[in-house]
């Protein structure tokens with residue numbers, strides 16, 4: 463038996479949280495692009511909580527590329543399971559997904575949902591690459607999908623293209639605009655998305671630009687919950703816990719946080735009632751999370767992979783590596799952060815490290831290692847540039863970059879697939895590399911990642927070449943420990 467409205471009624475007898483609201487009464491108030499695991503453990507879970515008191519906040523999921531989530535969830539009446547794996551593990555069935563659309567199959571159906579006057583929120587978890595930004599933070603007009611959308615505004619392929627078209631239609635029908643909420647790990651995610659949409663609209667539909675600029679709100683957000691990819695072990699664990707099969711369950715740690723900038727308009731869920739923080743100071747929360755948690759994650763991903771570790775918790779079991787990461791967070795990243803009201807950065811760092819050590823979460827370093835060219839410019843490079851400008855040290859901060867270079871070089875020479883939008887360019891560069899310090903100049907030539915000023919900075923190059931040389935022969939934990947011990951602050 464698979465998970466469905468019929469079977470979930472039977473499940474109620476187990477130690478399991480199931481939707482305790484009338485799903486037939488739920489209407490769609492949110493259109494969300496990117497129904498991946500993170501969205502389903504995070505925003506969709508918060509909205510499931512909201513639906514217990516307010517039926518207006520069902521979700522229409524939109525997949526921009528694949529049919530997998532639609533094919534898994536719709537036979538289950540949109541239901542799926544979250545396994546919350548921590549000291550105390552639990553399971554809950556989520557009912558907030560009312561519909562899953564596959565944009566390439568039916569762009570018109572997606573636009574109809576976005577234009578519906580009862581749609582008050584259009585949100586996204588499309589990962590950094592989904593915004594089609596250039597390294598200056600503006601819209602990448604050379605991106606093939608953006609170029610397509612500018613020529614075919616009625617059948618867009620990108621999130622930006624769908625937003626532009628839907629806002630034009632809402633404007634023409636006299637509907638108030640929806641709130642546009644980015645839920646991705648980008649610094650200033652709302653501002654960046656607003657800039658991209660305005661640049662798109664100004665070039666394709668200038669008559670709409672003023673209305674978008676004045677009337678459409680793009681709050682910034684910070685989102686956080688560690689969410690390993692779904693695997694067969696999870697499917698088996700969920701089947702054992704529920705007694706029915708879930709075609710696509712998801713998993714996360716107990717910790718879950720959502721901070722939204724206080725600039726939402728029109729009808730909204732009662733965010734505070736479900737633990738969402740609405741505040742004017744999102745930037746403080748977002749920088750702390752992006753640079754401390756995600757910066758440490760990427761450091762563990764690449765250094766841990768070089769040493770042969772497979773998961774975050776295993777890498778954190780390496781005393782030398784865990785000590786290095788903790789010192790980098792405290793001495794090299796924290797120093798440049800302004801704590802938002804209510805957040806103690808020292809306690810936050812220790813809490814993040816405890817979360818990383820969670821033995822019940824099998825978070826693959828290989829998953830975190832994806833899309834390094836899109837992640838590191840938000841997670842590591844801003845801290846390096848600010849530390850250089852302030853005269854603070856960058857030695858340890860060059861380690862994740864150097865480890866990324868070695869990771870790319872080794873994947874290329876082993877002819878293993880690199881998961882990154884710039885995989886082709888990265889492989890071409892790596893083929894010219896031998897493991898010698900001169901490789902650093904080759905990688906720094908990647909203009910889509912490194913700006914010219916930074917690439918030419920003598921202090922940066924020296925620190926990066928030193929870290930690269932020390933990591934060059936690392937293939938074991940012992941060798942990693944020796945390499946890290948030699949890295950100056």
Ligand code: CS2
Nearest residue numbers: 686687688689756759829830
């Ligand atoms: C991770 C993030 O995969 C990655 O790059 O660093 O997905 C991380 O697990 C989340 O941002 C935690 O909130």
